[in-house]
Amino acid sequence: MTARIILILVVLLGLNHLTGCATAPMQYRSLNTAELQAVELVDTPFFPQEAYQCGPAALATVLVTSGVGEATPENLKPQVYLPEREGSLQPELLGAARRADRIPYIIQPQLSALFAEVEAGHPVLVLQNLGIPRWPRWHYAVVIGFDPVREQVILRSGTTKREMMSLRRFEQTWQFGSYWGIVVTEPEAIPVTAEPVRYLAAVSALEQQQRFAAAIRGYEAAQRRWPSEYTPAFGLGNIAYQQGRYADAEMHYYHATELASEEPAVFFNLAWALLRQGKRDEAILSAEMAQMLAPEHSRYGVAVALIENAE
Amino acid sequence: MNKSIVLGTSLILSSVILNPAVMSTANADIVATHEVVAEQQSGLNRAQLTEQLQREDVREQLVRFGVDPEEAIARVASMTDQEVMELTAGIEQMPAGAGVSVSVSVILIAILIWLIFFR
Secondary structure, eight states: OHHHHHHHHHHHHHHHHHHTTOOSOOSGGGOOGGGSOOEEOTTSOOOOOOTTOHHHHHHHHHHHHTTOTTOOHHHHHHHHEEGGGTEEEHHHHHHHHHHTTOEEEEOOSSHHHHHHHHHTTOOEEEEEEOSOSSSOOEEEEEEEEEETTTTEEEEEETTEEEEEEEHHHHHHHHHHTTTOEEEEEOTTSOOTTOOHHHHHHHHHHHHHTTOHHHHHHHHHHHHHHOTTOSHHHHHHHHHHHHTTOHHHHHHHHHHHHHHOTTOHHHHHHHHHHHHHTTOHHHHHHHHHHHHHHOTTSTTGGGHHHHHHHOO | OHHHHHHHHHHHHHHHHHOHHHHGGGGOSSOOHHHHHHHHHTTTSOOOOOOHHHHHHHHHHHHHTTOOHHHHHHHHHTSOHHHHHHHHTOTTTSOEEOOOOOOHHHHHHHHHHHHHHOO
């Protein structure tokens, strides 16, 4: 009998210790739910998923919503499923979205950002930990709505088409997943909560992978959204340059210099675009600008020599 | 011996040819957008860019974790430098989102109930 009581105590202590790990403050307490709209993106597709397959299914859900009609869990599985881990890793979901010519964007780790995107019509793919920090049970689901009256989050999750989860419980599972969530939109529809530098980094990843058509759409949308940022013009110039359209590249770089007259990178690349068109004197002038702006830099600092020695 | 060298070389060559991130270095003259953005993000720190060796390491890890070798090349190519770094740190430790199974807390509660009522 005493042994049994001791056993029970040990198990109870274990439970208490395990659930007592999360000490970070919860956001939902300071969230003014009365200001939130009731929203449910009922048209979001649903792919009931077999065991371990929530990565491909959740990704297919957001990809189809973003206009990639052919996306299904079956054809995404080879791209994101990791057999030995019986699940999918976050970078692989991001990579697979890029392979579908979409620009995945990691939202701010905040409930307010999550609900702002859902209100704007963008379902959010979230990483949840349905277990406890020490024994995690990782799960991907898609947030499609919020009921401010009942304070419930609505998800496409696992085999449940319309899972209702209390805001508190949802935040706990999301907090254990480090508040990781992504939106995948059409390149023209920049996420409403996007920050320029991080969004442009997301577009430049597609450019780096030579997915130029999608990257151009992303940069052009960014130009409309943030007209005072020079990076979109710089990126469009770099794509034009890589495609051998040097006159277009020159035009974009000039536009970028108008927005950022102290960025050596823009003058450096402008010099190359001019040189490729045989405008040698102008190219050297631009290289001198780059060199003057960053004399200590390993590349800009020797810009004139690089241009002069190029054939 | 010779055979393994040929095989190794052709593997490296194929991953270099098929990797878009490598193809873009053909334009080593201009500064790439992702480098400039990385500098903007990290402030004064020099942008940390991955070496081809790290991509090769992640590709091998993916194969070891059961991914088809051809597919592993495409997967690594679709990741950013930063994501490759995250995977280099350890595929074993990263969260792998999976389906719904019985949670640990459910098991513990079941043990409790069993201890209290059925013993």
